Amino acid sequence: MKLLEVQNNQLFNIDAIHFLGKDEFRNTVAVLMQNGNRMIALTPIDKSDPQKIIAVLSDSSSSMIGVVGGDFSKGKLEFESWANDFPQTHYFECELSENYGYVPVNHPWLRPVRKQNVILGNKPYQFFKLEGEEIHEVAVGPIHAGVIEPGHFRFQCHGELVYNLEINLGYQHRGVEKLFLQSSPNQQIILSESIAGDTTIGHTFAHCNAIECLSHTQLSLRAEVVRTIASEIERIAMHLSGLGGIANDIGFALPASSYGRLRTLAINSLASICGSRSGRGLFIYGGVRFDLNDEIINTVVNNLKIVQNDVRQVNEYLFSSVGALSRLEETGIVKKDLAQNVGLVGLAARSSGLEEDARIHFPYSAYRYNPISMITLSTGDVFARARLRALEIDEALRFIFDQIENLPQGEIKSDIGNVTANSGAISIIEGWRGEIAHIVFTDEKRNLLNYKIKDPSFNNWYGLSLALRETAISDFPLCNKSFDLSYAGHDL
Amino acid sequence: MGIEILQGIISIIVILGVAPMFAGMVNKQKAILTGRIGAPIWQPYYDLRRLFKKETINAASSSFISRISPILNLVTLITAAAMLPVGFWKPLISFNGDIILFAYILGLARFFQILAAMDIGSSFEGMGAAREATFALFAEPIFFFTIGSISFISGLTSLYDIYHSIQLTNISYEVFIVICSISVFMLAVTECSRMPVDDPNTHLELTMIHEVMILDNSGFDLFLYQYSSYIKLFIYAVLEISFFYPFSKQSYLLGIIIFISGSVGLTFVLGIVETITSRYRMKNIPQYLLFATAIGILNLLIYTFTK
Numbered sequence: 108m109k110l111l112e113v114q115n116n117q118l119f120n121i122d123a124i125h126f127l128g129k130d131e132f133r134n135t136v137a138v139l140m141q142n143g144n145r146m147i148a149l150t151p152i153d154k155s156d157p158q159k160i161i162a163v164l165s166d167s168s169s170s171m172i173g174v175v176g177g178d179f180s181k182g183k184l185e186f187e188s189w190a191n192d193f194p195q196t197h198y199f200e201c202e203l204s205e206n207y208g209y210v211p212v213n214h215p216w217l218r219p220v221r222k223q224n225v226i227l228g229n230k231p232y233q234f235f236k237l238e239g240e241e242i243h244e245v246a247v248g249p250i251h252a253g254v255i256e257p258g259h260f261r262f263q264c265h266g267e268l269v270y271n272l273e274i275n276l277g278y279q280h281r282g283v284e285k286l287f288l289q290s291s292p293n294q295q296i297i298l299s300e301s302i303a304g305d306t307t308i309g310h311t312f313a314h315c316n317a318i319e320c321l322s323h324t325q326l327s328l329r330a331e332v333v334r335t336i337a338s339e340i341e342r343i344a345m346h347l348s349g350l351g352g353i354a355n356d357i358g359f360a361l362p363a364s365s366y367g368r369l370r371t372l373a374i375n376s377l378a379s380i381c382g383s384r385s386g387r388g389l390f391i392y393g394g395v396r397f398d399l400n401d402e403i404i405n406t407v408v409n410n411l412k413i414v415q416n417d418v419r420q421v422n423e424y425l426f427s428s429v430g431a432l433s434r435l436e437e438t439g440i441v442k443k444d445l446a447q448n449v450g451l452v453g454l455a456a457r458s459s460g461l462e463e464d465a466r467i468h469f470p471y472s473a474y475r476y477n478p479i480s481m482i483t484l485s486t487g488d489v490f491a492r493a494r495l496r497a498l499e500i501d502e503a504l505r506f507i508f509d510q511i512e513n514l515p516q517g518e519i520k521s522d523i524g525n526v527t528a529n530s531g532a533i534s535i536i537e538g539w540r541g542e543i544a545h546i547v548f549t550d551e552k553r554n555l556l557n558y559k560i561k562d563p564s565f566n567n568w569y570g571l572s573l574a575l576r577e578t579a580i581s582d583f584p585l586c587n588k589s590f591d592l593s594y595a596g597h598d599l
Numbered sequence: 600m601g602i603e604i605l606q607g608i609i610s611i612i613v614i615l616g617v618a619p620m621f622a623g624m625v626n627k628q629k630a631i632l633t634g635r636i637g638a639p640i641w642q643p644y645y646d647l648r649r650l651f652k653k654e655t656i657n658a659a660s661s662s663f664i665s666r667i668s669p670i671l672n673l674v675t676l677i678t679a680a681a682m683l684p685v686g687f688w689k690p691l692i693s694f695n696g697d698i699i700l701f702a703y704i705l706g707l708a709r710f711f712q713i714l715a716a717m718d719i720g721s722s723f724e725g726m727g728a729a730r731e732a733t734f735a736l737f738a739e740p741i742f743f744f745t746i747g748s749i750s751f752i753s754g755l756t757s758l759y760d761i762y763h764s765i766q767l768t769n770i771s772y773e774v775f776i777v778i779c780s781i782s783v784f785m786l787a788v789t790e791c792s793r794m795p796v797d798d799p800n801t802h803l804e805l806t807m808i809h810e811v812m813i814l815d816n817s818g819f820d821l822f823l824y825q826y827s828s829y830i831k832l833f834i835y836a837v838l839e840i841s842f843f844y845p846f847s848k849q850s851y852l853l854g855i856i857i858f859i860s861g862s863v864g865l866t867f868v869l870g871i872v873e874t875i876t877s878r879y880r881m882k883n884i885p886q887y888l889l890f891a892t893a894i895g896i897l898n899l900l901i902y903t904f905t906k
Contacts, residue, residue, distance in 0.1 A: 243722065243725075245722045245723065247723075247804065251802075252802050252804040252814060254802075255802075356801075356803065358794050358800075358877055359877035364633035364635065365634075368634065428877065430876055430878075434878070434880055579880070579881055581806045581881040582880070583806075584806055585806075
């Protein structure tokens with residue numbers, strides 16, 4: 108098979124990609140997926156020349172990332188869709204079609220990803236509609252009763268039971284990928300901090316990894332450890348807020364406010380490191396901007412010790428409450444094979460029993476030397492997603508205390524060179540929600556050719572639709588909160 | 600006669616005036632129990648004043664039902680409030696058989712609210728109306744099996760007479776009152792859309808029962824709905840407090856003390872219940888309501904076997 112195999116954060120030359128003809132391209136990708144690879148991106152190399160596309164597929168078992176090129180310069184921008192056999196590609200094909208006018212032939216459900224009123228294929232998109240006398244449709248959003256991000260949800264219901272949920276997003280489309288191409292390197296890092304407000308560190312981490320890889324920058328061990336500590340603190344903070352949200356959605360006021368209080372401690376720890384509670388300004392190319400001195404370490408350790416002690420008690424209270432368990436268990440189930448077929452990532456995949464963790468399968472930064480344990484649960488319901496958060500908080504705390512105890516010495520910043528011309532890099536990291544991938548290509552003049560971002564929400568929104576099947580409509584907010592997906596990260 | 604009417608008028612004014620504060624106190628309790636300072640107990644009054652001043656905007660698809668429903672709601676609830684005793688004072692409206700009027704005048708309020716919700720034509724409101732109607736079906740027997748069983752036992756059919764005629768001569772009566780107060784509490788929780796049946800603080804439109812029906816109302820109409828819901832909560836609180844009157848002698852002062860301490864005590868109970876319970880899954884709510892009905896039936900059984 109003609110494909111380029113690279114590792115996470117490995118520089119490669121664009122010329123090393125084999126560009127295959129239409130049919131060969133399709134077959135190669137199909138074979139790879141047959142072998143258990145998962146699609147990460149389907150995008151042109153050059154945004155202004157969409158005829159050459161690449162499919163990026165990751166293989167968790169060998170930690171390799173396959174890049175398959177396809178050349179469509181002869182003939183129409185058409186290919187036979189994979190989505191009928193591999194539903195995980197469905198959304199990637201829609202995205203490619205929406206952005207560059209490709210037509211996936213025989214695609215089962217070609218729908219807009221971000222743009223409203225866009226014509227895909229040849230007819231305007233109509234929302235899926237169930238027919239029947241007792242069927243009713245409930246459309247929610249994009250403006251909601253509470254102050255939350257915009258998303259449009261269409262439920263096809265029979266009484267309280269949901270048969271189908273269709274999610275329409277894109278109301279927060281800001282053109283982030285395009286902005287990357289237009290901005291200077293100093294602006295890019297700030298841009299990456301604001302891709303999704305709740306994953307500031309995750310996206311910045313991925314962005315810095317990609318740029319450092321392109322510029323052959325070696326980081327000091329200390330800088331890498333500080334980065335992973337910050338990333339784990341973000342995980343703790345967001346998992347606490349997720350658990351609080353779940354407790355709040357079942358109206359369980361006591362744990363909800365306790366988790367809220369503990370989250371403050373976690374984000375204050377981040378603030379004590381870099382002055383921003385969401386971790387803005389911590390990352391710079393070549394390292395981190397702020398070092399950990401004894402005073403900061405003390406604050407962080409003290410805060411996190413309180414979190415460790417209290418979260419154990421609150422978890423015990425929440426997960427032993429009969430009322431809470433009756434709400435959480437067997438609500439919004441996504442079975443393992445379904446999760447695998449639609450390509451769920453991160454937290455949602457692990458709670459369905461899939462072993463998907465970029466920190467383990469595609470180790471990067473300090474995770475290469477300091478492994479983290481894989482935690483999976485098998486039931487795939489709201490309970491599993493809540494419980495997994497609790498377990499991951501414990502593991503993240505263990506990891507942080509471990510790292511702080513053995514903090515390596517060294518500079519926190521290395522000099523950064525120019526980016527390599529005519530090259531590409533794929534950077535995968537595990538944000539708190541799941542796999543974040545940043546794929547970047549440069550041209551001969553060292554300018555960015557394309558910058559592709561894949562937020563875990565892109566994969567997992569579809570999982571939420573599936574979780575809602577045969578579930579009561581009144582359980583939707585709970586299921587939604589258990590996935591806790593980003594609108595901004597999806598809409599870009 | 601004149602003095603009784605005056606007492607009745609004072610009673611109704613007290614109920615109408617104190618009702619928002621009762622809701623404010625529950626919220627304050629809840630805030631304190633979850634480690635927050637919370638809004639002042641006067642907050643519902645501020646909210647009502649704010650809504651009072653605002654303009655009403657009705658959906659273009661709505662008919663006259665939407666316009667008359669809020670005011671009908673308030674009027675019916677005030678009428679229901681006028682049947683309840685404050686302390687040992689005779690309420691304004693009191694006659695033999697008024698428990699039936701009391702139950703169905705609250706039913707009338709709900710009927711118009713459901714109609715108004717469907718009138719707007721939004722799918723949410725329709726969903727909320729369906730839920731409200733379904734759970735009302737299960738809530739009605741609770742009222743008749745608890746209040747009805749007391750009425751059956753005492754042979755009286757007026758709320759005022761029932762509460763004031765119970766003589767604690769037999770130990771089974773005390774058991775009786777405890778059981779009744781439990782099922783009236785469960786009824787109150789359901790009717791006033793509090794936890795664990797409905798979450799009054801949720802912003803999630805798909806899980807709401809009562810709140811979703813008034814989602815499209817604004818301004819003065821919303822003021823009327825909100826005020827009615829405060830009154831409704833307090834009506835059920837008074838219904839609950841009244842169970843304690845038989846424990847004291849018939850004196851005005853004692854009656855007032857029971858009324859005040861009962862209200863405050865009830866805010867504690869509601870606050871604690873709302874803090875430590877999670878909401879039930881919607882399909883389990885009928886079970887919860889049937890349980891309360893079963894308690895009412897238990898009353899009748901206790902009476903039959905201890906007579």
